[in-house]
Amino acid sequence: MSSKEITIYAPEGLVAGGNVLGESFQHFNLETGARLPLPDEQAKSDKSWHIAFKRSIICINSGPAGVGGVLGGCALPPVDVSRDDFLKLVSADFEKMFDSVSKVPDNMVFAEEGIEPAIFGWRVQKGDKWEAPVAKGWKLRLADGESFAKMRVRKVEDDEMTITIQYAYQPAKDAPLGPDVTVTIKPGDCFNFSKGEAVSKSGDNWDIKHDGDKIFLNSSVSGPGKAGAIGSNKYGAQWKTVENPSDSIAYFMDEYGTVFRNPKWYRYNIDGKHNIHPNGAVYIIRTGAGDFKIQVFDYFEHRGSDLGNIRIRYARL
Numbered sequence: 001m002s003s004k005e006i007t008i009y010a011p012e013g014l015v016a017g018g019n020v021l022g023e024s025f026q027h028f029n030l031e032t033g034a035r036l037p038l039p040d041e042q043a044k045s046d047k048s049w050h051i052a053f054k055r056s057i058i059c060i061n062s063g064p065a066g067v068g069g070v071l072g073g074c075a076l077p078p079v080d081v082s083r084d085d086f087l088k089l090v091s092a093d094f095e096k097m098f099d100s101v102s103k104v105p106d107n108m109v110f111a112e113e114g115i116e117p118a119i120f121g122w123r124v125q126k127g128d129k130w131e132a133p134v135a136k137g138w139k140l141r142l143a144d145g146e147s148f149a150k151m152r153v154r155k156v157e158d159d160e161m162t163i164t165i166q167y168a169y170q171p172a173k174d175a176p177l178g179p180d181v182t183v184t185i186k187p188g189d190c191f192n193f194s195k196g197e198a199v200s201k202s203g204d205n206w207d208i209k210h211d212g213d214k215i216f217l218n219s220s221v222s223g224p225g226k227a228g229a230i231g232s233n234k235y236g237a238q239w240k241t242v243e244n245p246s247d248s249i250a251y252f253m254d255e256y257g258t259v260f261r262n263p264k265w266y267r268y269n270i271d272g273k274h275n276i277h278p279n280g281a282v283y284i285i286r287t288g289a290g291d292f293k294i295q296v297f298d299y300f301e302h303r304g305s306d307l308g309n310i311r312i313r314y315a316r317l
Contacts, residue, residue: 002315003098003313003314003315004033004313004314004315005311005312005313005314006028006033006311006312006314007309007310007311008026008053008309008310008311008312009302009309010023010054010055010302010307010308010309011023023054023055024040024054025040025043025052025053025054025057025059026052026053026054027043027049027052028049028050028051028052028053029048029049029050029289030050030051030285030287030289030292030294030314030316031050031287031289031290036048036049043061043065043066044065044066044067045066045067046061046066046067046068047061047066047067047068047288048068049061049066049068050068050070050285050287050289050292051070051285051294052065053310054255054308055307055308056266056276056299056308056310057255057256057257057260058257058259058260058265058296059113059255059256059259059260060112060113060259060285061113061287062112062113063112063113063114063256063258064113064114064115064221064256065113065221065256066113068287068288069112069288070112070113070285070286070287071110071111071112071285071286072110072111072112072113072259072260072283072284072285072286073108073109073110073111073259073283073284074259074262074263074281074282074283074284075101075104075105075108075282075283075284075293076097076100076101076280076281076282077263077281078263078264078265078267078280078281079093079097079279079280083270086267086270086277086279087270087271089280091297091298093280094278094280094295094297095297095313097280097282097295098280098282098293098295098297100282101282101284101293101317102317103317104284104291104317108284110284110286111258111259111262113256113257113258113259114256114258115214115216115221115222115254115255115256115258116254116255116256116257116258116261117214117215117216117217117222117254118217118228118229118230118251118252118253118254118255119138119208119215119216119217119229119231121133121136122136122153122163122215123153123156123160123163129160130156130160131156132152132153132154132155132156132163132164133153134152134153134154134239135238135239135240136152136153136231136238136239137151137152137231137238137239137240137241137242138150138151138152138229138230138231139229139230139231139242139245139246139247139248139251140193140207140217140227140228140229140245140251141226141227141228141229141245141246141251142193142194142207142225142227143204143205143206143207143217143218143219143223143225143226143227144194144225144226145225145226146172146173147169147170147171147194148169148170148172148173148245148246149167149168149169149170149193149207149245150167150168150170150177150239150242150245151165151167151193152165152166152167152239153165154166154182157184161186161187161212161213162184162185162186162187163184163185163210164182164183164184164185165182165183165184165185166180166181166182166239167180167181167183167193168180168181168245169181169193169196170244170245170246171194172246173246174244174246174247175246177243177244177245181196183196183197185198185210186210187210187211187212188201188210188211188212189201189209189210190206190207190208190209190210191206191207191208191209191210192205192206192207193207204218204223204224204225206218206223206225207225207227208227209222209223216254217229217253217254219253219254220253220254220255221253221254221255221256222253222254227251227253228250228252228253229251229252229253230248230250230251230252259283259285260283263281264279264281265278265279265281265295265296266278266279266296266299267279275299276299277299278295278296278297278298278299278310280295281295281296282294282295283295284317290316290317291316291317292314292315292316292317293314293315293317294312294313294314295312295313295314296310296311296312297311297312297313298311299311
């Protein structure tokens with residue numbers, strides 16, 4: 001089967017930092033190449049789509065994203081070269097990588113879709129134990145979309161899942177921060193920062209949810225709220241320097257995309273201009289219609305300012 005291409009245009013408007021509240025996925029069937037006009041909630045119970053796109057996020061129809069049973073994995077890893085050498089690559093180099101994959105590798109590991117939390121790196125492994133990186137902090141927009149908090153993990157308890165967090169609540173944008181509070185959160189707990197207590201996980205009045213291995217936000221694919229987070233030292237959100245959690249222009253939210261983020265299909269800011277650059281990685285997704293290899297080969301602006309448009313090439317194996 002010869003390769004085909006799909007161009008996915010994002011909705012109009014500049015969206016930064018994964019702040020895509022209300023924006024929907026665009027769902028595709030790879031056998032037909034057709035885009036399917038499915039609302040996100042309906043797509044969760046629809047087997048007709050294989051892959052979906054939302055700006056830099058790519059998900060497949062399985063796990064929490066859908067009932068399609070689609071599996072995926074990386075068949076050819078990204079180009080691993082220096083920044084200068086990466087900038088010398090041209091389109092033909094990536095097409096050559098795509099063409100080099102002619103079958104499913106013998107050691108191929110397939111996985112279903114999962115949720116990638118916006119809060120990550122809250123524990124690090126030191127020897128045979130997990131520890132909290134106490135210098136790292138997060139700015140949080142809370143589930144109501146109007147209040148904020150700063151947070152860090154102070155301690156990972158002996159069971160390696162229970163955590164002690166420190167936080168300060170901010171009732172409105174640019175409002176003074178409340179006092180620092182320390183609280184212990186067990187696996188299975190949902191926490192509400194305005195109340196300062198664990199709340200029912202069956203309701204919608206929670207801000208973060210801890211399952212032992214991951215911390216989820218009440219928004220996007222994890223809940224009905226508007227919570228978001230930005231953090232880690234990379235984004236200047238060290239605990240000691242956060243004075244106004246509401247001062248970020250965008251907050252990341254939990255998203256699908258486990259397969260296409262492990263490894264990621266792009267390199268970020270390679271040119272010093274905060275752009276996304278496809279890195280040549282070739283993935284295989286296994287569907288009821290067969291196996292397809294897929295590569296993102298372009299990420300571009302549309303009409304001069306609208307970000308999040310991508311082009312993929314794919315072929316049946």
